[in-house]
Amino acid sequence: xxxxxxxxxxxxxAPEGVKDWGPWQFPTLYNCQGKLYVEFHAARDSARDYxxxxxxxxxxxxxxxxKESDDFCGLELENGEIIRPHIKPSVPETEVSLPEExxxxxxxxxxRKIYKMSEVNDQYxxxxxxxxxPVTDTVSTEKVKVKVPGFTVSVTEGVLPSxxxxxxxxxFKGTIWTPLYKELCFDGESLVNLTPMYLKSDDDGKSFETxxxxxxxxxxxxxPDSSRRGGFSEPSIQFLDEDNGFSILRVTDGLSxxxxxISYTKDGGVSWSRxxxxxxxxxxxxxxxxENGVVLAGYGRTGLFxxxxxxxxxxxxxxxxxxxxxxxxxxxxxxxxPISANTALIVYSKFQYPDEKGIPRKTxxxxxxxxxx
Numbered sequence: 001x002x003x004x005x006x007x008x009x010x011x012x013x014a015p016e017g018v019k020d021w022g023p024w025q026f027p028t029l030y031n032c033q034g035k036l037y038v039e040f041h042a043a044r045d046s047a048r049d050y051x052x053x054x055x056x057x058x059x060x061x062x063x064x065x066x067k068e069s070d071d072f073c074g075l076e077l078e079n080g081e082i083i084r085p086h087i088k089p090s091v092p093e094t095e096v097s098l099p100e101e102x103x104x105x106x107x108x109x110x111x112r113k114i115y116k117m118s119e120v121n122d123q124y125x126x127x128x129x130x131x132x133x134p135v136t137d138t139v140s141t142e143k144v145k146v147k148v149p150g151f152t153v154s155v156t157e158g159v160l161p162s163x164x165x166x167x168x169x170x171x172f173k174g175t176i177w178t179p180l181y182k183e184l185c186f187d188g189e190s191l192v193n194l195t196p197m198y199l200k201s202d203d204d205g206k207s208f209e210t211x212x213x214x215x216x217x218x219x220x221x222x223x224p225d226s227s228r229r230g231g232f233s234e235p236s237i238q239f240l241d242e243d244n245g246f247s248i249l250r251v252t253d254g255l256s257x258x259x260x261x262i263s264y265t266k267d268g269g270v271s272w273s274r275x276x277x278x279x280x281x282x283x284x285x286x287x288x289x290x291e292n293g294v295v296l297a298g299y300g301r302t303g304l305f306x307x308x309x310x311x312x313x314x315x316x317x318x319x320x321x322x323x324x325x326x327x328x329x330x331x332x333x334x335x336x337x338p339i340s341a342n343t344a345l346i347v348y349s350k351f352q353y354p355d356e357k358g359i360p361r362k363t364x365x366x367x368x369x370x371x372x373x
Contacts, residue, residue: 001294001308003318006368011038011057011066011347013355014362021045021327024362026284027347028054028167029335030073032082035060036337037073038347040364047161051089062339063366072132072139075168075176075205083168083176083205086128086141090159096124098155103191105154105183107230108254112154116185120153120160127163129205145207148197150184166234168205172242176201177269178208179235179247192216194231196249198269212270214247214263221277225255232261232275238287238295243268248285249275252301257281257326260299279307279317284333291341294371300332304348306369320348320367328352336369343370 014024022045030037038057043049058069074084099119105112117125127146132139146163153160165178180197193216199208216231223229232249239245245265251258260282261275282299289295295309303323308315321330334348346369353363 001315002372004370008365008367009063011364011366018362024364025331025349026333027335027364029337029347031337032073032076047090047157047159050161051087063345077204078174080134082132083129085165086130087164088162090161093155093158096160110156112156114152114154114183117151117153124160125163147209152183152185171239176205177237179237181233181235194233196232196235212272214272223258228255229253234284236285236287248278250283252283286334286336288336288338288344290338296344298334298336298346302326304330304332304334308371343368
């Protein structure tokens with residue numbers, strides 16, 4: 001197997017002086033109506049800013065050049081509709097009548113107060129999508145029916161964030177999948193650790209139902225902090241066929257950088273194997289299945305890597321961004337989409353990328369990853 005990396009292409013540079021954590025990070029890629037769209041965060045990494053509009057760029061030549069765009073983009077469905085997560089602004093805690101608190105969680109120095117979602121007014125607990133209709137050529141925002149037993153909501157930084165989908169992706173036979181993770185109110189009695197949930201829609205995103213979940217049950221191999229972790233977060237979903245697939249899971253939290261773990265399914269996401277060690281790092285794992293049968297998984301912190309999987313075996317990772325001191329080189333979040341049978345485009349951030357004058361700037365970049373087997 002040979003992996004070839006293309007040259008880095010600049011998508012967008014942050015204004016000079018933008019150095020803080022949050023802006024020009026966390027990219028998302030959409031393959032929509034024959035074009036590729038990149039969106040990324042341009043505000044604080046804060047519950048107060050979840051709904052701030054993201055920057056959006058488009059390419060018509062597979063990433064060779066980009067321009068800013070206000071086109072509507074998202075996940076393109078087989079019926080021609082396009083859907084995307086809709087995030088409503090967080091609501092000040094003082095404006096919400098909240099039930100009795102059932103617990104607290106501390107992460108990265110912030111306290112989150114936890115409440116049973118079933119006891120919070122449903123005007124604050126809805127899930128929403130924006131949907132483009134090719135029939136009417138209009139975009140509408142719609143409330144989605146979501147079944148997530150035992151789900152909770154939390155107050156942090158003085159606000160109650162809305163529920164929203166982190167990502168949406170197509171499965172087999174026209175299904176749509178979204179992975180979630182949240183503290184659960186287990187049997188209405190006690191909180192359990194961060195628990196990945198795998199939701200499926202069979203009706204073009206009008207409703208989602210929880211199909212499977214993975215409970216955090218330490219200890220876990222090669223993580224001395226596993227018994228003190230918050231749990232598994234940022235789960236990916238990668239199906240290889242209608243039944244078989246895997247999910248890569250993050251454990252890195254405010255305690256320390258931790259390994260990533262992987263769990264496999266053989267029944268279409270209903271049941272999952274006990275997570276096993278995947279690599280010594282891994283936040284926001286993403287993956288894509290190429291037509292040549294290779295899966296490319298992207299993950300990092302520190303640094304950013306891609307790692308190939310083919311015919312049941314994982315191969316050595318390849319650096320996209322070389323590791324440096326913690327959170328000085330990249331946010332380690334990436335987005336990845338296929339652009340040919342053996343090539344994917346990966347989008348990521350670099351914090352010290354020189355501009356035309358040689359001045360280091362936070363920059364959103366892309367490059368091709370070609371796999372020949």
